[in-house]
Amino acid sequence: MAEITPLATVECGQRPIREINQEIKALIAAGRTGIELAGPGARHNLGVGIVQLARIHIRGSAGYYCAGLIDGPEFEVDGSAGWGLAESMMSGKVVVHGNAGNGAAAAIRGGTVVIHGDAAARLGVSMKGGLVLVGGDCGYMAAFMGQKGTLIVCGNTGEAFADSMYETTCFVGGKVGDLGTDAVIEPLSEEDIAMLDSTLATHFSAGERARKPAPRAFQKIVAGRKLWNFDKRNWQWWREAL
Amino acid sequence: MADPILQQSGIFTPAVIDDIQTKAASGLYQIRGYGTLRQRRWATFDDLTFLPCSLTRIPLEGYREKCTTAVTLGTRYAKRPIQLDVPIMITGMSWGALSLNAKVALARGARAAGSSNTTGDGGMLMAERENSRTLIYEVLPSRYGINIHHMLMADGIELTIGQGAKPGTGGLLLGSKVSEVIARQRDLPAGVDQRSPARHPDFLGPDDMIVKVEELREATNGEVPIFVKMGASRVYDDVKLAAKAGADVIVVDGMEGGTGASPAILQEHTGIPTLAAVCEARAALEDMALYGEVQLVIAGGIRDGVDAAKAIALGADACYIGTAALIALNCNRPLHVEDYAKIGAAPYACHHCHTGLCPVGVTTQDPELMRRLPIDEAAERVSNLLHAMTLEIQMLARACGKSDVRRLEPEDMAALTTEASAICGIPLAGTRKVYGH
Numbered sequence: 248m249a250e251i252t253p254l255a256t257v258e259c260g261q262r263p264i265r266e267i268n269q270e271i272k273a274l275i276a277a278g279r280t281g282i283e284l285a286g287p288g289a290r291h292n293l294g295v296g297i298v299q300l301a302r303i304h305i306r307g308s309a310g311y312y313c314a315g316l317i318d319g320p321e322f323e324v325d326g327s328a329g330w331g332l333a334e335s336m337m338s339g340k341v342v343v344h345g346n347a348g349n350g351a352a353a354a355i356r357g358g359t360v361v362i363h364g365d366a367a368a369r370l371g372v373s374m375k376g377g378l379v380l381v382g383g384d385c386g387y388m389a390a391f392m393g394q395k396g397t398l399i400v401c402g403n404t405g406e407a408f409a410d411s412m413y414e415t416t417c418f419v420g421g422k423v424g425d426l427g428t429d430a431v432i433e434p435l436s437e438e439d440i441a442m443l444d445s446t447l448a449t450h451f452s453a454g455e456r457a458r459k460p461a462p463r464a465f466q467k468i469v470a471g472r473k474l475w476n477f478d479k480r481n482w483q484w485w486r487e488a489l
Numbered sequence: 490m491a492d493p494i495l496q497q498s499g500i501f502t503p504a505v506i507d508d509i510q511t512k513a514a515s516g517l518y519q520i521r522g523y524g525t526l527r528q529r530r531w532a533t534f535d536d537l538t539f540l541p542c543s544l545t546r547i548p549l550e551g552y553r554e555k556c557t558t559a560v561t562l563g564t565r566y567a568k569r570p571i572q573l574d575v576p577i578m579i580t581g582m583s584w585g586a587l588s589l590n591a592k593v594a595l596a597r598g599a600r601a602a603g604s605s606n607t608t609g610d611g612g613m614l615m616a617e618r619e620n621s622r623t624l625i626y627e628v629l630p631s632r633y634g635i636n637i638h639h640m641l642m643a644d645g646i647e648l649t650i651g652q653g654a655k656p657g658t659g660g661l662l663l664g665s666k667v668s669e670v671i672a673r674q675r676d677l678p679a680g681v682d683q684r685s686p687a688r689h690p691d692f693l694g695p696d697d698m699i700v701k702v703e704e705l706r707e708a709t710n711g712e713v714p715i716f717v718k719m720g721a722s723r724v725y726d727d728v729k730l731a732a733k734a735g736a737d738v739i740v741v742d743g744m745e746g747g748t749g750a751s752p753a754i755l756q757e758h759t760g761i762p763t764l765a766a767v768c769e770a771r772a773a774l775e776d777m778a779l780y781g782e783v784q785l786v787i788a789g790g791i792r793d794g795v796d797a798a799k800a801i802a803l804g805a806d807a808c809y810i811g812t813a814a815l816i817a818l819n820c821n822r823p824l825h826v827e828d829y830a831k832i833g834a835a836p837y838a839c840h841h842c843h844t845g846l847c848p849v850g851v852t853t854q855d856p857e858l859m860r861r862l863p864i865d866e867a868a869e870r871v872s873n874l875l876h877a878m879t880l881e882i883q884m885l886a887r888a889c890g891k892s893d894v895r896r897l898e899p900e901d902m903a904a905l906t907t908e909a910s911a912i913c914g915i916p917l918a919g920t921r922k923v924y925g926h
Contacts, residue, residue: 264703264707265707268707269710272710291700291703291704292700292703292704292707295704295707295708296637296640296708296710298637298641310700311697311700311704312691312701312704315691315704316637316640316704317637318637318638330691330692330697330700331692331704334690334691335632335635335637337636337638349691349693350690350691350692353632353690353691354632354635354691356635356676369690372690372691373632373686375633375635375676376676392686394675394676394677395676413677413678413681414678474684475678475681475682476664476680476681476682477663477682
């Protein structure tokens with residue numbers, strides 16, 4: 248993490264999004280790596296495409312694609328975030344204190360996304376790495392086609408959870424609404440339990456953590472690998488899958 | 490007269506019998522590459538003919554008078570529109586579907602001709618960037634290899650909604666082509682039969698896409714044009730929605746478009762022909778008063794300068810080629826004939842890109858096969874093809890009295906069939922009637 252300089256404030260107001268993002272990028276280029284966005288007004292595309300180390304604090308809610316296509320910075324959103332939160336992130340950290348809309352952490356290749364509230368549908372879809380942690384529930388088709396990385400949902404999931412995955416590993420503390428095609432439950436290992444314990448301790452306060460299930464209560468879901476290659480013996484799987 | 494005892498069914502033809510028996514053995518729909526193999530009974534560019542100058546119009550000297558071919562794409566919003574010397578571009582084909590040598594040869598060939606090339610499903614190959622003059626970065630539903638740094642190195646961003654060979658369905662890359670290197674590039678396990686998604690992970694409908702296009706523009710600081718590419722289905726409405734979403738350039742890929750691997754039925758039975766697609770696309774932009782402001786790129790089975798000239802006359806600013814460029818690389822050439830036979834194909838009848846065993850080193854990840862495609866020679870053939878196609882377009886434009894190929898227009902052509910007349914709004918040759926209008 249870059250050294251934090253005195254906090255710079257970017258007033259969002261009714262300014263064009265281009266102007267807001269260009270001001271953020273100009274501040275970072277000038278070495279002002281601690282930035283707060285005041286009055287974000289749930290504007291779309293806040294903080295998109297930032298590829299430098301910085302800490303950006305959004306004092307309110309953000310719209311679609313907040314922190315999308317980033318590599319390196321850390322974002323904190325006081326409110327909620329719209330669709331496509333942190334999509335295609337390469338590295339960095341995005342923390343949302345409220346809820347997140349559809350497709351949060353879609354296609355991320357690295358970094359960490361923490362959503363303290365609930366996540367809507369298609370959480371972590373096509374994720375290719377990184378860590379996604381949701382304090383509450385998630386909607387349908389979370390982790391769909393997950394390729395790599397770890398997805399943790401402390402609450403309940405929606406339908407078709409972990410459908411058609413490759414190598415993403417999922418953990419669910421609540422009830423799995425419905426397993427997707429080729430998703431299988433696997434026993435937790437001691438390493439898994441240690442990882443869950445440490446991850447929850449890292450990202451949640453003690454009080455918050457106390458309200459989450461104990462690491463041993465989580466279920467682990469991985470790909471059954473039946474869809475990885477076409478095989479006529481599995482035609483009934485394919486009928487469901489395609 | 491056919492022997493009544495040995496007479497074959499017109500319904501259950503040998504091809505149909507083979508198809509049924511293959512599926513009965515495999516339990517799976519048939520998968521192959523290349524694009525539609527059907528004999529074309531629908532209206533195509535061949536159903537139009539140019540009307541060169543005679544007494545009513547004065548031609549330009551065919552072999553020498555100046556006829557401009559340069560094209561600018563992205564004039565609507567981009568700070569840095571794309572400037573091309575020729576109106577033929579290389580379409581997106583993935584490193585994975587194609588070999589590294591093929592990708593680099595396409596890049597070098599396009600660069601030498603003053604044209605562009607496009608990445609593909611799987612992200613940017615650095616050797617491709619280094620060898621390109623103008624490189625367009627595709628953002629596909631799979632987001633394989635998505636990398637903001639690569640986007641920032643691109644000269645254009647293409648948000649791909651679909652592909653002409655299979656609109657509404659993602660691509661396939663069978664396990665034989667998912668080598669260790671390709672798997673690493675795509676964050677996949679090596680050897681899996683990779684099925685790309687059809688839906689983008691972070692937006693669904695056209696209203697969401699407005700925000701997505703803005704995101705891509707923000708991520709690239711408004712510098713480069715944002716293309717939106719679609720397979721040709723409901724083209725009139727889709728083009729309007731893409732234009733409304735803020736696209737600088739709209740790409741419409743007709744049903745004759747190619748693919749590295751897809752279910753055969755999609756290649757044969759989905760989408761509308763390229764000829765129809767260009768007409769619908771132009772009408773949509775004209776109805777929004779955006780024709781000329783939003784540039785139109787047409788793709789799908791463009792074979793030569795004649796097809797491209799007709800597409801331009803109907804309203805395209807430029808054309809993409811894919812299969813034609815691969816044929817320039819050596820696809821279907823009678824070399825290594827024994828290796829065609831090994832995969833059940835033959836020169837001129839090979840559509841086995843999906844196997845990864847391309848005898849001429851174009852659609853393979855096998856290092857031995859890839860060596861059969863020396864980059865320099867292949868790049869020169871691509872460059873030559875782009876030059877030759879451009880000369881063909883100029884030839885037709887000069888004959889029609891146009892000093893800029895973009896001044897070709899529907900009025901420069903006549904329809905040879907009533908269908909083409911109805912689709913293109915062009916009088917049928919020998920009449921003054923536009924059929925169906």
